[in-house]
Amino acid sequence: MNTGQALDLLLVLILLWVAWAALSSRDLFRCIVMFIAFGLVLSMAWVRLGAPDVALAEAAIGAGLAGALLLATWARLPGKTEDSQLDAEGDNDED
Amino acid sequence: MSSGLLFACGGLGLLAIGLWALVLRAHLIRKVLAVNVMGSGAFLLLVGAGSMGETGVDPVPQAMVITGIVVAISATALALALVLRLANATGKPALPEDRERDLMDEGGR
Amino acid sequence: MKTRDAATEPGLAFRIGLALLLFAITAGLALALLAEPVAPGVAGQVEAALGDSGAKNHVTAVLLNFRGYDTLLELAVLTSALVGVWALGVAPDIRETTPSPVLLGMNSVLIPLAPLFCAYLLWAGASRPGGAFQAGAVLAAAAVLYNISCRRPELRLPRAPLRPGIVIGLGVFIATGFGVMGGGRAFMEYPAGLAGGLILLIETAATLSIALILASLFVGGRPEGEP
Numbered sequence: 297m298n299t300g301q302a303l304d305l306l307l308v309l310i311l312l313w314v315a316w317a318a319l320s321s322r323d324l325f326r327c328i329v330m331f332i333a334f335g336l337v338l339s340m341a342w343v344r345l346g347a348p349d350v351a352l353a354e355a356a357i358g359a360g361l362a363g364a365l366l367l368a369t370w371a372r373l374p375g376k377t378e379d380s381q382l383d384a385e386g387d388n389d390e391d
Numbered sequence: 392m393s394s395g396l397l398f399a400c401g402g403l404g405l406l407a408i409g410l411w412a413l414v415l416r417a418h419l420i421r422k423v424l425a426v427n428v429m430g431s432g433a434f435l436l437l438v439g440a441g442s443m444g445e446t447g448v449d450p451v452p453q454a455m456v457i458t459g460i461v462v463a464i465s466a467t468a469l470a471l472a473l474v475l476r477l478a479n480a481t482g483k484p485a486l487p488e489d490r491e492r493d494l495m496d497e498g499g500r
Numbered sequence: 501m502k503t504r505d506a507a508t509e510p511g512l513a514f515r516i517g518l519a520l521l522l523f524a525i526t527a528g529l530a531l532a533l534l535a536e537p538v539a540p541g542v543a544g545q546v547e548a549a550l551g552d553s554g555a556k557n558h559v560t561a562v563l564l565n566f567r568g569y570d571t572l573l574e575l576a577v578l579t580s581a582l583v584g585v586w587a588l589g590v591a592p593d594i595r596e597t598t599p600s601p602v603l604l605g606m607n608s609v610l611i612p613l614a615p616l617f618c619a620y621l622l623w624a625g626a627s628r629p630g631g632a633f634q635a636g637a638v639l640a641a642a643a644v645l646y647n648i649s650c651r652r653p654e655l656r657l658p659r660a661p662l663r664p665g666i667v668i669g670l671g672v673f674i675a676t677g678f679g680v681m682g683g684g685r686a687f688m689e690y691p692a693g694l695a696g697g698l699i700l701l702i703e704t705a706a707t708l709s710i711a712l713i714l715a716s717l718f719v720g721g722r723p724e725g726e727p
Contacts, residue, residue: 319428
């Protein structure tokens with residue numbers, strides 16, 4: 297097995313391990329951070345597969361923006377903070 | 392084992408891990424994470440299978456995966472907005488039938 | 501406080517059944533991957549048709565020319581997702597806390613550089629790795645950083661530029677698709693000489709739209725004061 301194949305195998309093992317950690321950690325914040333790490337390792341996998349455009353898109357959108365969205369939602373969940381302003385969303389029942 | 396096949400099998404593993412977590416986790420944000428992991432697994436499967444052939448790098452699966460990444464983030468954003476709305480309306484970020492279930496969520500949210 | 505309710509918690513039998521099912525699915529797909537001869541991809545056909553496509557980057561040529569309709573629908577999906585998020589509620593308030601100096605220092609470097617990265621990725625997408633989606637995502641990331649730094653000057657921007665900016669990507673794409681039908685061509689059949697310029701035009705509008713949509717998805721709700 298040459299170095300390329302060894303690197304690919306290592307990447308796949310890391311991917312599976314980080315994905316498992318992202319889905320089964322106790323703390324949800326840790327899960328989200330591991331998901332961002334998963335996106336970045338996946339970006340490296342795309343480079344190994346000869347897909348640099350996909351790697352760019354994955355790093356920017358799949359890891360960065362998805363992580364930002366998840367963290368923002370996690371922070372806005374009710375009960376996270378004492379002075380939660382989330383009920384300012386109020387009455388949008390005019391549909 | 393060619394690198395394409397290796398990554399395709401990695402994609403299959405991610406699909407399995409994602410589906411396991413999707414069914415068994417109660418917290419809705421964990422379900423969204425699981426769906427995203429499944430999506431990434433499917434993308435790996437696509438591009439990995441695409442590079443198993445001998446005719447060099449196939450650009451069509453890559454274009455499809457770029458499209459897929461953008462569609463996945465749109466769905467994730469909408470799903471997270473729905474999760475927030477549900478959590479604010481019912482007080483708990485979980486589906487009503489799941490609300491009493493607790494699988495590995497003690498201490499974590 | 502969450503409690504375990506034995507009546508509704510999936511037990512061991514359920515988990516074993518699920519594990520067996522997942523194993524069966526994975527093994528079946530793996531066998532399908534290994535057993536059948538892989539069909540030759542279309543890489544050769546793309547290479548052959550690359551000259552007329554208007555872009556030297558294979559993926560850009562596929563995305564914007566050969567499979568342009570899929571990209572059009574992708575922009576429509578992005579726009580619809582934003583409509584959905586806007587329909588669900590007003591944007592949550594930002595708590596006015598003092599942003600950390602690390603964040604502010606990082607912003608002072610990254611936010612001015614972001615349009616440069618965006619322009620490079622957009623321009624290089626024609627012949628090197630890059631493209632409209634990557635460029636739009638970089639710009640959206642800068643907008644998100646600005647949003648979370650909680651220190652916003654009184655910009656007094658009117659609300660109006662947001663909505664046209666969001667739909668301009670989809671609009672330009674559809675308009676060029678119909679516009680090239682003039683010479684008896686099909687929908688979205690770009691003439692060979694103009695294809696490069698048309699792709700750049702579409703990508704520029706798409707970059708702006710994608711950046712605005714992704715940033716608005718992060719903000720998470722419709723702007724205040726709008727019905």
